[in-house]
Amino acid sequence: MSTSLSKPTGRTKPTATGEAGRTPHLPLTPWTVAATAALALVTAGAFTTLAGLLVGPLHAELGWSRGAIGVGSAVNMVVYGATAPFAAALMDRFGMRYVATGALGLVGVGAVLTATAMTAAWQFAVYWGVLVGLGTGATATAFAVTVTERWFVARRGLVTGLLTAASVVGQFVFLPVLSEVVGRYGWRAAALAPAGAAVLAGPLVWLTLRDHPADVGQRPYGSAQFVPRPAPVPGAARRAVRVLLRAARTGPFWLLAATFAICGASTNGVMWTHFAPAAHDHGMAMTAAASLLALIGIFNVAGTVASGWLTDRRDPRRLLAAYFALRGLALLTLPLLLTATVRPPLVAFVIAFGLLDVATVPPTIALCRAHFGPDAAVVFGWVNSAHQVGAGTVAFLGGAARDAFGSYDLVWVGTAALCATAALLSLTVRTEPFRPLAHED
Template identity: 80%
Template sequence: MTRREHLRPWTVVCAAALAIVTTGAFSTLSGLLVGPLHRDLGWSRSAVGLGTLVSMVVYGATAPFAAALMDRFGMRRVAVGALGLVGCGAGLAATAMADPWQFVLYWGVFVGLGTGATAMAFAATVTERWFVARRGLVTGLLTAASVVGQFVFLPVLSAVIERYGWRVAALSLAAAAAAAVPLVWLALRDHPADVGQQAYGAVEFTPRPAPRKDAARRALRVLADSVRTGPFWLLAGTFAVCGASTNGVMWNHFAPAAHDHGMPVTVAASLLALIGVFNVAGTVASGWLTDRRDPRRLLAVYYAVRGLSLLVLPLLFTATVQPPLVAFVVVFGLLDVATVPPTLALCREHYGPDAAIVFGWINAAHQVGAGALAFLGGAARDAFGSYDMVWVTAGALCAMAALLALTLRTPTEAEGPVLT
């Protein structure tokens, strides 16, 4: 393998990471919109939460079909289309939105479709096609890219909202999506065979498979087959808890909860960005560990420690940043999306070549859990005037997920991959 051939898979990873970073920024902006939409348009927090719920559910439902569409039309076309959808949704929200139903349509549906198409099923497809070796590491890197988009830009977006308004922040993200389109189109390639080389770590050249014309039917067939297996429900259940305890509560309610205790929203957003910084380290480390350790035990540890951190969070909120809250940020950041590499590895073990689509459906459960807690968290705040119950509930769910992870049997303990 020449140096140029050696670098090509990593160039594809960089292009995929750019698409994931860009669309990831849309996922967390909704948490910063709760206050401004409540204040400027008079909407209730539960009304904003409904739009967020729809976005997360659409996101989750899109992922498995997007993985199948990549087999039909190619990753490049799907990724560029996703960037167009999120840009359109954000642009319409900034310029034409006045009623809650429009937030559900523009942010819930358009942004949900775009972010779902570049979700972890996209990362799984890139990894499966371009890498034989270092798959855990690449999964960690692409997951980290998602984290960068979701958290690192939060302080900037928060400052923009505070100084110029939420519409300017939405328009800025729409412009970022438009700028990413030509770069992704030029650098991303669908398969190593497109450039006449083999996947990273492969011992022989693999021709590009013919496009599959039954993308939607295949996604549904894989779902129908996988739901008849125990590992699917265990992985979907744990990943639903993952979504509820991260996207559901942290992205949407951490900043408003901190503000309830007197902390400025810009400071709370900076803490979320710091979580994102530690997410990168934690996710890459998790990918490295997944290549070397039992992914079931890794998941159990991640969920158990995350649950403990959420249980103590209500005791840590103050008007200013104190060392205990910083310690929470570090711990939660290291564990936030560390669950992705071991979950994807378990999908690969159990479902073989259908792993990317199965993971897409499992990711749908992640988004349902996230959307449910995003909505219920806002409703709890409206009803009780506090988020305390939300944090305790999320912590208890994590304890349950830790136990579920340990009950999962590996194919080597049974008869081999469930689906082939």
């Protein structure tokens, strides 16, 4: 439930110094930092769904099977997920600015190598799978959690929803443009376009992102008192592993990991990777399919922000159960809706799926915060790893099923059954107050 908290104020210590011991010149506020984080999330997000547009061109030009291309997509998703908890720990050690700027550099390099140097399927797994996966994983939802935890006390659910929506904007809204680029100039130009965006966004993120409100003499939004910047946490990789080992002793961690793995399977795994090829199988133009994915992205923004608002006020377990149940029903109807043309029932599916697609993120983060307290960002990073394992598994199996059966119908129905399972699991997560886990020496 929401509580009444004090209104945010401006600088509370005008003499506070910045990261390098100097008074900062930029008038940064919590909302400015959130906007900068949103820019990084939008830029990195553009890479996460582009692979779905590359399946057809890579198959046609290079003769690779869809299963082989799916391996590269699966590697990307697994690396993306595995990076998140370590990135959260690295942010505690070196700061968000260094990690986010470096991540944008990695996605740019990976995309350029994919477009200019790739000649074999294994290189797609390395350039797109590993390098782009590392960069997008470091600027994923764990990054949004870290920004929210440091800069906000009030409205955390709302801010989490807004930052998650920013990532969704990058993932979907640019798809029609990139699809048009693929059609007119080829898949290499489409891979280079977001790389250019990353090059442009990197310097701006470096200049305007700050690690903690104390760096600019402010207090977190909604906090009644000034919060000193905590000391850097050494041993980032070691800490990420230790947090995992402690969290893995608890039931809530495994329940959240299982539900989020199914979340990944039913979003990144099928929709982001296979919706456009499946629609094309039914005769739909690739640009039209990409436009439908973009429409999903638009409604994702509304659904995620609304979910964040609801998470501040309602039981997150019941929200998760409702989201998964409705998502499963939607996927179950999809084989009946795909045709060569875009018709109203398919548009209705797209709207419903968009509202539900990323709505699971705010309540999952809220449950991580309730159960794991200060370690919530790192724990959510590990939960997000399960998300990407589920996504990568279904991305590969979906392509293999299409090669074997000539249709994606079995994939949609099987994923709908997984969503029903996730709905039931969500209700079993305990809702007890946070108690610190015993730390190992």
